[in-house]
Amino acid sequence: MSENTKELLRKSIVVDGLFNALLYDPPPTEGKKDVIDLFLDGGVTVLNVPLTIDYYKNDFVTYIRQIYQAYLFEEAFRGKVLIIERYVDILKAKKENKLGIILSMQGADPIEHDLRYLSILHKLGLRIIQLTYNQQNNVGCGAYDPHDTGLTRFGQQAIFEMNRLGIIVDVAHVGYRTSLDAIEISKDPVIISHGSAREVSDSPRNFTDEQIRAVAAKGGVMGVCPLSVFCRKKGKTSRPTVNDFIDHVEHIMNLVGEDHVGIGVDRWRRIPTQTDLMLRVEYDRTLPGFFASYPVDQYNVEGFGYYDEWENLVDRLIKRGFSSAQIQKILGGNFCRVFEKVWGKKLKLDDQG
Numbered sequence: 001m002s003e004n005t006k007e008l009l010r011k012s013i014v015v016d017g018l019f020n021a022l023l024y025d026p027p028p029t030e031g032k033k034d035v036i037d038l039f040l041d042g043g044v045t046v047l048n049v050p051l052t053i054d055y056y057k058n059d060f061v062t063y064i065r066q067i068y069q070a071y072l073f074e075e076a077f078r079g080k081v082l083i084i085e086r087y088v089d090i091l092k093a094k095k096e097n098k099l100g101i102i103l104s105m106q107g108a109d110p111i112e113h114d115l116r117y118l119s120i121l122h123k124l125g126l127r128i129i130q131l132t133y134n135q136q137n138n139v140g141c142g143a144y145d146p147h148d149t150g151l152t153r154f155g156q157q158a159i160f161e162m163n164r165l166g167i168i169v170d171v172a173h174v175g176y177r178t179s180l181d182a183i184e185i186s187k188d189p190v191i192i193s194h195g196s197a198r199e200v201s202d203s204p205r206n207f208t209d210e211q212i213r214a215v216a217a218k219g220g221v222m223g224v225c226p227l228s229v230f231c232r233k234k235g236k237t238s239r240p241t242v243n244d245f246i247d248h249v250e251h252i253m254n255l256v257g258e259d260h261v262g263i264g265v266d267r268w269r270r271i272p273t274q275t276d277l278m279l280r281v282e283y284d285r286t287l288p289g290f291f292a293s294y295p296v297d298q299y300n301v302e303g304f305g306y307y308d309e310w311e312n313l314v315d316r317l318i319k320r321g322f323s324s325a326q327i328q329k330i331l332g333g334n335f336c337r338v339f340e341k342v343w344g345k346k347l348k349l350d351d352q353g
Contacts, residue, residue, distance in 0.1 A: 002315065002318075004318070005311055005314050005315045005318060006311060008314055008318075008324055008327060008328070009043040009310060009311055009314050009331070010043070011328075012043070012045075012327070012328045012331045012332060012333075013045045013046070013090060013091075013094050013328075013331070013332040013333065013336055014043050014044045014045045014046070014310065014331045014332045015045065015046045015048075015090075015262060015263075015331070015332035015335040015336060016044055016046065016047045016048065016223075016263065016264060016265050017048055017191065017192075017193040017194055017221075017223025017262050017263060017264030017265075017335060018048045018049075018050065018104070018106075018170075018172065018193040018194040018223065018264040018265070018266060019047040019048065019049055019265060019266070019267060020049075020050060020053070020106075020266050020267045021267055021275075022035070022047065022049045022101075023049065023051065023066070023069055023070060023073055034077070036077050036080045036081060036099050038307040038308075039099050039307060040080070040097060040098075040099055041307070041308070042307035042308050042309075042310045042311075043310045043311065044099065044307070044310065045090065045093055045094050045099070045100055045332060046084060046090055046093060046099075046100035046101075046102060046332065046335075047099065047100065047101055047102065048102045048104050048128055048193055048264070049070070049101050049102060049103065049104065050104045050105055050106040050130065051063060051066035051067060051069070051070060051103060051104070051105060052066055052105050052106065052107070052109075052110060053106040053107065053133055055133070055282075057109055058107070058109045058110050059109065059110060059112060060110050060111065060112055060114070060117050062110065063105065063110035063121065064124070067103065067121075067124050067125060067126075070083065070101065070103055070125070071083065071125075073101075074101070077099075079098070080098055080099060081098060081099050081100075081101060082096075082098045082099070082100050082101070083100075083101050083102075083103065083125055084100045084101060084102045084103075084127065085125055085127065085343075086343055086344075087336070087339050087340040087343050087344055090336060090339065102127050102128060103124075103125045103126050103127060103128075104126065104127065104128035104129065104130065104170070104193075105126065105128075105129055105130065106130045106133045106172075106173065107130060107131075107132055107133030107137060107142075107173070108129055108130075108131050108132065108137060108138065108139045108158065109137050109138075111129075111138075111158065112138070113138050113154060115157055115158060115161050118158065118161045118162065118165060118167065119161075119165065122165045122166070122167055126167060127166075127167060127168060127343065128167065128168040128170050128191075128193070129158075129162060129167055129168070129169065129170060130170040130171070130172055130173060130174070130193060131155065131158075131169065131170065131171060131174050131178065131182060132173055132174050132175065132178065133173045134173050134205075134287075136149075138152060138154050138155070139151065139152060139154060139155035139158055139178075140152055140155045140174065140175065140178030140181065140182070141174075141175035141177070141178045142173055142174060142175050142178075143173050143174060143175055143176075143204055143205050144204060144287065145175050148175035148176055148177040148178055149177070149178075150175075150177040150178050150181045151178050151181035151182055151185065155178070155181075155182070156185055159182060159185050159186050160185075162186075162188075163186060163187045163188050166342050166343050167342075168188070168189075168190075168191055168338065168339070168342050168343075169182055169183075169186050169188065169190045169191070170190070170191050170192070170193045171183065171190055171191070171192055171211075171215070172191075172192050172193045172194050172195050172223075172264070173205065176208070176211065179207075179211055179214075180210070180211065180214055183211075183214045183215060183218055183220075184214070186218065188218075188341070188342045189215075189218050189219035189220040189221070189338045189341060189342065190215055190218050190220040191215070191220050191221050191222070191223065191335070191338060192207060192211075192212075192215055192220075192221070192222040192223060192264075193223050193264045194223050194224075194225040194227075194264030194265070194266050195207050195222065195223070195224075195225055195230065195264070196224055196225050196227075196230040196231055196245075196248045197209075197212065197224075197248045197251045197252060197255075199251060200231075200233070200247055200248050200251050201230055201231055201232055201233060201234070201240075201244075201248070202234055203229055203230050205230060206230055207222065209255055212252060212255055212256060212260075213255065213256055215256075215260065216255075216256035216257065216259075216260040219337075219338070219341070220260065220338060221259075221260050221261065221262045221334045221335050221337075221338055222252055222260060222261055222262065223262040223263050223264025223335070224245065224248045224249050224252065224261060224262070224263055224264070225263075225264050225265065225266050226242070226245045226263075226265055226266075226300045226301045226304045226305065227266055227299065227300060227301075228240055228291075228292075228294045228298055228299060228300060228301055229290065229291055229292050229294065230248075231244045231245050231247075231248060231301050232244070232292070237292070237293060239294060239298045239301070239302050240301045240302070241301055241302045241303050242301055242302065242303030242304040242309075242312060242313060242316050243303075243316065243320075244301060245301045245304055245313075246313075246316060246317065246320055249261055249317075249330060250320070253326075258326050258329055258330075259329065259334055259337070260334060261329075261330055261334060262329075262330060262331075262332065262334045262335045263330065263331065265300070265304075266300075267299070268299075268300065268305060268306050268307060269296060269297060269299045269300075269305075270297065270305070270306045271297070272296040272297055276296045276299075277296060280296055303316070314327060314331070317330070
């Protein structure tokens with residue numbers, strides 16, 4: 001890699017819009033490097049980490065226990081990990097070379113049917129909520145529900161409260177109609193933490209141009225996901241590459257401009273764990289064909305599928321003609337803008353006291 005590539009990555013705030021399974025199924029370590037070293041050496045500043053995923057029903061108590069695990073994680077890696085509560089914490093993590101962790105949830109089941117839980121969870125550090133995880137819950141419908149009936153009344157109330165508190169609304173995995181309802185009703189910018197463009201790759205989990213435009217119109221950001229099944233082109237079965245991933249970035253920029261695209265990798269797997277293999281079997285049962293013919297070690301696109309390949313992504317973006325300013329926005333600047341706006345509102349209120 002060129003020195004220009006390395007320097008650009010070094011000075012950028014790199015935000016992973018969603019990294020799954022960090023706490024309950026961490027990737028294997030390599031040699032003397034722990035998982036935090038792998039992220040920091042790769043150039044990552046901040047991860048959005050969901051503490052629960054609604055494969056099955058979760059509840060409030062389960063999520064509280066996972067928050068406890070998150071703070072244990074911060075303590076176990078003292079001096080290397082910082083749980084992010086405010087935008088200024090991201091700047092601190094970058095300055096001190098720590099890995100920032102944003103606490104989130106995939107699917108709003110843990111708030112059950114009680115809006116009071118949102119205030120409690122916010123005080124404990126929750127900063128992003130993905131409304132659904134593929135299937136219907138109290139808030140609305142998921143991306144795989146056959147009949148999307150839209151945002152529920154409770155879902156509307158939940159978004160009002162999230163806006164009041166400064167919790168970011170995430171519509172990844174959310175159904176088409178429910179996502180548009182949520183974007184419309186939110187007063188704050190809404191994100192797609194991880195997903196790709198359906199116009200480029202036709203997956204039920206990818207997003208239409210209409211959804212992308214709606215997110216951008218609210219000032220939000222879409223984190224493009226390098227999952228192979230999200231980036232493969234129509235009619236092709238071979239593993240897609242980092243260039244196919246960049247095609248999604250380019251499509252979104254051409255559609256809504258350079259201020260509304262980021263990156264959400266979901267997870268890295270060069271060496272599959274036992275949990276990966278078991279999860280693959282379960283997915284094949286409940287979402288037949290989701291992973292197509294890709295084995296677990298080809299979960300992500302070739303060339304951007306592991307911690308040490310962020311440099312490769314930046315190098316390819318430069319070669320595709322993206323400017324340094326555009327690349328910094330893609331790597332994390334755009335997500336940071338949303339974080340500052342949504343959390344900064346709450347920061348001003350807190351600081352008055």
